[in-house]
Amino acid sequence: MSNREKLKKLILDVFLLDESEFSFELQRAQVDTWDSLGVVSLAVGVHQTFGYHFTPEEATSIQSVADVIKLLETKGISFDA
Amino acid sequence: MSALLDAPPYGPRDEAALLREAVELTRKHLAGCRDYAAIWPDFSGAESLEGLPYLHVGLFKRIAFRTEGVKHQRVLLSSATTSGTSSQVALDEVSAQLQAKSSLAILKDFVGEGKRPLVVIDDAASLRQRGQVSARVAAALSLLPLATTTTFLLKGEEPQWSLVGDAVRAEPAFFVYGFTWALWKRWAQGGIPPSLKELLAHKQIHFVHSGGWKKLEAEAVSREALDGALLSGTAAGSRVIDFYGLVEQNGVIFPLCEAGARHVPRWATVIIRDPWTMKPAEPGQQGLLQFINVLAHGAPYHSVLTEDLGSLLPGPCPCGRSGPRFTLHGRVPKAELRGCANV
Numbered sequence: 001m002s003n004r005e006k007l008k009k010l011i012l013d014v015f016l017l018d019e020s021e022f023s024f025e026l027q028r029a030q031v032d033t034w035d036s037l038g039v040v041s042l043a044v045g046v047h048q049t050f051g052y053h054f055t056p057e058e059a060t061s062i063q064s065v066a067d068v069i070k071l072l073e074t075k076g077i078s079f080d081a
Numbered sequence: 082m083s084a085l086l087d088a089p090p091y092g093p094r095d096e097a098a099l100l101r102e103a104v105e106l107t108r109k110h111l112a113g114c115r116d117y118a119a120i121w122p123d124f125s126g127a128e129s130l131e132g133l134p135y136l137h138v139g140l141f142k143r144i145a146f147r148t149e150g151v152k153h154q155r156v157l158l159s160s161a162t163t164s165g166t167s168s169q170v171a172l173d174e175v176s177a178q179l180q181a182k183s184s185l186a187i188l189k190d191f192v193g194e195g196k197r198p199l200v201v202i203d204d205a206a207s208l209r210q211r212g213q214v215s216a217r218v219a220a221a222l223s224l225l226p227l228a229t230t231t232t233f234l235l236k237g238e239e240p241q242w243s244l245v246g247d248a249v250r251a252e253p254a255f256f257v258y259g260f261t262w263a264l265w266k267r268w269a270q271g272g273i274p275p276s277l278k279e280l281l282a283h284k285q286i287h288f289v290h291s292g293g294w295k296k297l298e299a300e301a302v303s304r305e306a307l308d309g310a311l312l313s314g315t316a317a318g319s320r321v322i323d324f325y326g327l328v329e330q331n332g333v334i335f336p337l338c339e340a341g342a343r344h345v346p347r348w349a350t351v352i353i354r355d356p357w358t359m360k361p362a363e364p365g366q367q368g369l370l371q372f373i374n375v376l377a378h379g380a381p382y383h384s385v386l387t388e389d390l391g392s393l394l395p396g397p398c399p400c401g402r403s404g405p406r407f408t409l410h411g412r413v414p415k416a417e418l419r420g421c422a423n424v
Contacts, residue, residue, distance in 0.1 A: 035155070
């Protein structure tokens with residue numbers, strides 16, 4: 001499974017979304033389960049999936065799926081298709 | 082926002098401000114919550130904290146209290162009970178901020194300011210609930226502001242020990258949070274691999290637990306046995322902190338101090354009521370615990386009568402904390418086995 005696919009699966013699991021609700025352009029404001037608990041759940045999921053721990057500041061600054069990708073790419077995790 | 086939270090939790094108390102804020106909160110809930118107003122239709126004010134209306138905790142299983150005029154978020158659920166019914170507490174933005182500030186201030190007083198990794202004895206899947214949050218998760222998250230990273234130990238029923246090793250390897254100290262039962266079963270008796278045990282022997286660990294002792298009492302596991310098992314094979318300075326709380330008093334937690342007392346922060350109070358007359362009990366007399374705080378804006382859970390028995394302790398505490406303190410004697414006999422009260 002590619003990292004993009006892993007991330008998509010993670011986002012669906014963490015925020016309890018249907019596949020039809022997902023896109024790589026998804027914004028936090030569009031997801032009602034992306035609240036403070038969702039922030040923690042995403043951070044834990046990213047650690048379990050990609051092995052990187054967001055700092056608390058990083059976790060709360062993320063506002064979109066694209067932000068997750070951008071941040072993880074700075075840690076050497078590639079999302080090339 | 083209550084100014085009472087601007088000072089340390091166990092410093093000098095301003096009982097007049099506490100009463101004023103509690104009365105204001107009562108009026109707000111009476112105006113905004115029809116179910117509450119139906120129970121207390123004649124409230125016109127209180128000259129003492131003992132005179133404030135209260136709700137029995139059992140009502141939160143039957144009525145989804147909700148005060149209008151605030152932005153509600155998730156519903157906080159107590160853990161499963163013998164009746165299968167959970168207490169439901171409507172959380173809101175303002176209260177969530179106050180409650181986080183409260184629990185953080187209380188925890189810091191017991192574990193210090195230092196941030197460190199947090200290991201939670203739970204499955205991360207428990208974070209994934211639409212519109213709800215469990216008492217277990219809420220309790221774990223109260224440690225989050227003190228955590229540099231958060232690792233959930235379990236995946237389903239399986240402990241992921243390698244994740245713990247990764248999270249704490251480079252750190253001298255870390256937190257472990259779990260329900261009391263889970264800490265015993267999953268950590269103390271969880272079969273930690275020898276290589277991780279070797280690593281943990283050099284780590285200062287603060288074990289924090291809540292949720293009650295019923296299951297451990299049934300297995301004849303004492304506090305001494307739990308503490309001993311947890312602290313065995315850890316570095317000096319490791320400790321175990323047991324806190325008591327209720328979902329119906331979210332944000333106000335009562336860690337057991339070094340002298341065996343549970344202290345009440347300055348933004349809350351405890352009243353002991355005679356279970357037969359419901360009048361405030363004499364100092365030292367055992368009775369039902371009633372808690373009042375000024376953090377609950379989303380629903381009238383600012384003043385609740387519990388099914389737990391306790392008594393106030395006289396005089397100053399050897400631990401140095403001031404303010405009222407109590408000892409917990411357990412649940413009222415024949416009361417429903419409620420879900421663990423922990424936040």
